[in-house]
Amino acid sequence: MGHRVIQWGTGNVGFHSLHHIIRHPDLELVGVHAHSPEKIGQDAGSLCGLAPETGIVATNDIDALLTLDADVVVYTVKGETRPHEVVPELERILASGKNVVSTSMIFLIYPQHADASMREPLEKACQAGRVSLYVNGIDPGFSGDVLPLAALQLADQIDEIRVQELCDYSTYEDPEFTGVSFGFGRPADYTPPMARAGVLRAGWGGMVQLVADQLGVELDEIRESYDRRYAEAAFDTPMMHVAKGTCAAVRFVLEGMAHGRPVVVTEHVNRLRQDIAPDWPMPPDGRPGVHRCIVKGNPSVALECFVEGADGDHNTGGVQATALRVINAIQAVCDCAPGLVSTLDLPYTPSRNVVGGS
Ligand SMILES: NC(=O)c1ccc[n+]([C@@H]2O[C@H](COP(=O)([O-])OP(=O)(O)OC[C@H]3O[C@@H](n4cnc5c(N)ncnc54)[C@H](OP(=O)(O)O)[C@@H]3O)[C@@H](O)[C@H]2O)c1
Incomplete structure (x- = not known):
């Protein structure tokens, strides 16, 4: 049976989410929330x-949206920088009896880890509301739950599990959010939100904790580090203009420590040009x-995942995959x-939308 869906947020992720919902044979769009x-x-x-x-028109009338007969809200608004507005908004949606699948509020990927x-x-x-809330995406999300949980099924005598996102962000046209939070295009004396103590742990620590809990390993702490490299000459990207001396690459690492060593690690290397910081891990x-x-371990296992949008771009593919990770989970969450809930509470949630199917 089809699900009745409200799309909440029409930015980068929301654009693709809306597109996939409208064209999905098992989903019926009944409402859209927009802000601008x-x-x-x-x-x-449009x-x-x-x-x-x-025939579904975007509105910012929350009361009207909450009175709609809908099974689920796909929530993709900018959340992490506005928790004091977003948490009460999510409370209202949930209490009205609508399930929520969300890419927003990455702190809740593994609810046990959240504040x-x-x-x-x-x-x-x-x-x-007798409903559920599921937060996920590609990273944090899929890379830190499905990939390690799949790899661990083949492994033994484990020394370390490392999850990496190594990604050129130059075509990720999100200067306001990703650009600002990572610190891209900013000088060394700018402290981006991600470099503040505890921010990475809140955002990506859930991935580390989820894997540690699956291993049955008690972590002593989750260490975080943030590093960046600066452009030696100015260059332009679809994301932004990068002036000489400003940040052109970011590397951050979270280390789940046990037995005196990092056991569960997650690492990002994001460049705005592929030749910056060649000594950092590369795709x-x-x-x-x-x-x-x-x-x-013994044996060791490595799994790699590549996504690509219909336009051939990996960042488009990543944003689509982020939306689809939660859209494909709608049935299970309902x-x-x-x-x-986290991924651990859900069954396998594949797309079943085969082209040419009914
Ligand atoms: N885990 C992952 O892999 C992953 C990957 C990508 C993104 N995300 C998360 O997904 C969320 C959306 O990302 P995005 O790239 O789509 O962000 P975005 O392009 O900046 O879009 C943000 C959305 O939030 C809305 N918005 C902004 N300020 C608002 C306000 N004050 N009140 C109500 N709505 C507001 C915008 O509405 P208008 O467009 O109408 O202005 C827009 O729809 C973020 O929380 C991000 O962290 C997760």
């Missing part, structure tokens, strides 16, 4: 590059990016017992 005044009143189709023929001030009111709202030759999990 110029998007209000537009047909959903907000995602399709014909403006859905109680965020987790508890949302859990209460889930129980009030395979000829690839602009990879999500990879390496289990060092079937779950009420509460905050």
Whole structure:
């Protein structure tokens, strides 16, 4: 049976989410929330590059959206920088009896790891509405749950599990959020949000904790580090202009420590040009990016994941995959017992949308 869906947010992820929902045979779009005044009143189709023929018009009227008969909200608004607005908004949606699958609020990928001030009111709202909230994406998300959990099925005598996103972000046209939070195009004296103590742990630590819990390993701490490299000459990218001396590559690492060594590690290397910081880990030759999990053990196992959008771009593919990770989980999340759920609470959630199928 099809699910009735409200798309909440029409930015990078929301654009693709809306597109896939409208064209999905098992999903029925019943509402769209937009924030920018110029998007209000537009047909959903025109907000995602399709014909403006859905008859569903974008609104910022939350009360009206909450009265719609919908099974689920696909929530993709900018969340991490606005938790004081987003948590109460999510509480209202959940308490109204709508499940939520979200790419926003990456702190909740593994709810057990999230701060109680965020987790508890949302859990209460889930129980009030008898619904569930699932947060995921490609990274954090898929790379830190499906990849390591799959690799570990082939491994033994484990020394270290390392999850990597090694990705050229130059075509990721998100200077306001990704650009600012990573610190790209900014001088050395700018401290980006990600470099502040605890921010990486809150955002990506859930991935580390989830894998440690699956291993049955008690972590002593999760260490975080953030490093960057600067452009030796100015250059332009679709993401932004990078002036000489400003940040052109970022590397961050979270290390889940046990037995006196890092046992579960997650690492990002994001460049705005592929020749910056050649001494940092690189994607395979000829690839602009990879999500990879390496289990060092006996035997060792490595899994690599490459995504590509229909336009041939890996960043488009990554944003689509982020949306689809939660869209493909809609059925499972609607079937779950009420509460905050992680990938561990869901069955296998593949797409079943085969081209040419009914
Ligand atoms: N885990 C992963 O792999 C992954 C990957 C990518 C993104 N994400 C997460 O997904 C979320 C969306 O990312 P994105 O790249 O799509 O961001 P984005 O392009 O910046 O879009 C943000 C959305 O939030 C809305 N918005 C901004 N300010 C708002 C406000 N004050 N009130 C209400 N709505 C507001 C925007 O509405 P308008 O467009 O109407 O202005 C837009 O729809 C983020 O939380 C991000 O961290 C996760």
